[in-house]
Amino acid sequence: MTQLHTVLTIAGTDPSGGAGVMADLKSFQARNVYGMAVITSLVAQNTCGVRAVENVSVDFIKQELDCVFEDIPPQAIKSGMLASLEIIDLVADYLQDHQDIPYVLDPVMVATRGHRLINEDAIEALRQKLLPLATVITPNLMEAEVIIDRPLTDEVSIIRAGRDIQSLYQVKNVIIKGGHLEGEAIDYLFLEDGSIKMLSSQRVDTKHTHGTGCTFAAVIAAELAKGKSVSQAFSTAKAFITKAIETAPELGKGNGPVNHTTYKGE
Numbered sequence: 001m002t003q004l005h006t007v008l009t010i011a012g013t014d015p016s017g018g019a020g021v022m023a024d025l026k027s028f029q030a031r032n033v034y035g036m037a038v039i040t041s042l043v044a045q046n047t048c049g050v051r052a053v054e055n056v057s058v059d060f061i062k063q064e065l066d067c068v069f070e071d072i073p074p075q076a077i078k079s080g081m082l083a084s085l086e087i088i089d090l091v092a093d094y095l096q097d098h099q100d101i102p103y104v105l106d107p108v109m110v111a112t113r114g115h116r117l118i119n120e121d122a123i124e125a126l127r128q129k130l131l132p133l134a135t136v137i138t139p140n141l142m143e144a145e146v147i148i149d150r151p152l153t154d155e156v157s158i159i160r161a162g163r164d165i166q167s168l169y170q171v172k173n174v175i176i177k178g179g180h181l182e183g184e185a186i187d188y189l190f191l192e193d194g195s196i197k198m199l200s201s202q203r204v205d206t207k208h209t210h211g212t213g214c215t216f217a218a219v220i221a222a223e224l225a226k227g228k229s230v231s232q233a234f235s236t237a238k239a240f241i242t243k244a245i246e247t248a249p250e251l252g253k254g255n256g257p258v259n260h261t262t263y264k265g266e
Contacts, residue, residue, distance in 0.1 A: 004034040005225040006072055009218065010065075010091060011080030011108070012041035012053070018257030019045070019211035020080060026260040027218035030240075033225050036072060038064040040091075041083050047210050047252030058086045065094050076225035078104040078217050079130070085122045092129040102224035105134040106217035107143050131169035136230050138217045140177045152176075155186075162190035173230045177216070185242075189234045197231055201242045208248035208256035215258060216241045239265055 009024035017023075021037040028035030040061055044052040056064075068074065077095070082088045095103055107126060109118045118126075127147060131137060145152050147169075148161045155178075162174045174190040185204075189197040219240045223233035244258035251257060 004032070005076075005222075006034045006036065006074045007076045007078065007218075007221050007225045008036045008038065008068055008074035009078045009080065009221070010038045010040060010082070011078075011106075011214070012043045012083070013039060014043060014045055014211070016046040016210075016252065016257070018047065018252075019214050023211040023214040023257070023260070024078060024080070024218040027215045027240075028222050030260050030263065031219055031222035031236075033222045034072075036068050036074060038068060040087050041081050043081070046254070047256050048254035053083065055083050055087065058090050061087060061090055062094075065090075069098070074101060074225070076102045076104065076221045078106065078221035080106050080214055080217070081108040082118070082126070082130075083122065084119050085125050088122050088125045088129060092125075092133065095130075095133045099133065102135040102221070103133055104217050104221040104224065105130055105137040106213055107137060107139050107147065108213065109143050109146055127169055131165070131171050134171060134173075135224065136173040136175060136220065136233075137165075137171055138175045138177065138213065138220065140213055144176045158188055159196065162188055162196070166190055175220075175234060177213070187234075187238055189231065191231065197234065199235065199238045201238065204242075204245045206245060206248055207254075208250055208258065209245060210252075210255045210257045212241055212245065212258055215244060215260065236265065239263060 012020045014020040014022050025035040042054040152158050165174050172192045176188045178186045184200045186200040216237050219237040220233040223236050240263040243263040247259040247262040
């Protein structure tokens with residue numbers, strides 16, 4: 001009998017399939033793990049942008065979580081869009097009782113085309129309640145700026161921010177994705193032991209990057225479920241997302257999705 005590792009995503013939807021739980025489940029499948037999903041928000045979006053957001057009630061999200069944990073316990077958890085203070089409080093309370101499970105926090109705040117996805121009052125709750133529970137967090141440059149509340153313009157400021165996020169919010173491991181800077185696409189992993197691992201790739205000249213953050217974090221969660229280290233998971237996720245962007249299928253009229261099917265590495 002084949003034993004599949006299990007991974008849960010807690011996030012919003014994307015009917016066009018490129019981001020949110022749709023991207024997460026595709027990424028889990030690509031990495032040969034069994035994916036499950038708890039929906040936090042119904043998002044009417046496509047490659048051209050976000051039209052509307054309806055948050056799921058906290059009571060219903062709690063029932064979703066109970067259904068998963070009572071039946072098929074996850075070996076890793078990834079969260080994405082947690083759009084309100086109440087949703088963050090619920091997820092934090094739930095994770096507090098399951099701190100033995102690796103938790104990847106993708107602090108989704110802004111969609112690819114700039115639409116704000118999180119309430120202002122939820123940002124501080126995310127900082128104080130979720131960051132300390134995470135095995136690793138995966139903000140992009142803009143999200144890291146929101147967390148640390150200052151601009152990040154170069155490598156020096158990114159390194160300082162990574163260290164500060166670790167110390168201020170007791171985060172074990174921090175990944176800051178530097179893809180929005182000029183030059184090579186460099187991602188920075190600040191490890192719990194104080195070391196820094198940097199991975200670079202050639203920048204791909206494409207607008208088709210919808211769902212890259214979701215995909216990157218989902219691959220990390222999949223690898224942690226298999227028992228891989230954060231450093232190993234980081235390397236796999238970097239290779240996966242680079243290939244996914246390079247082979248993006250150019251779907252849609254806006255910022256199209258990446259290709260979740262082409263990376264064949266271990």
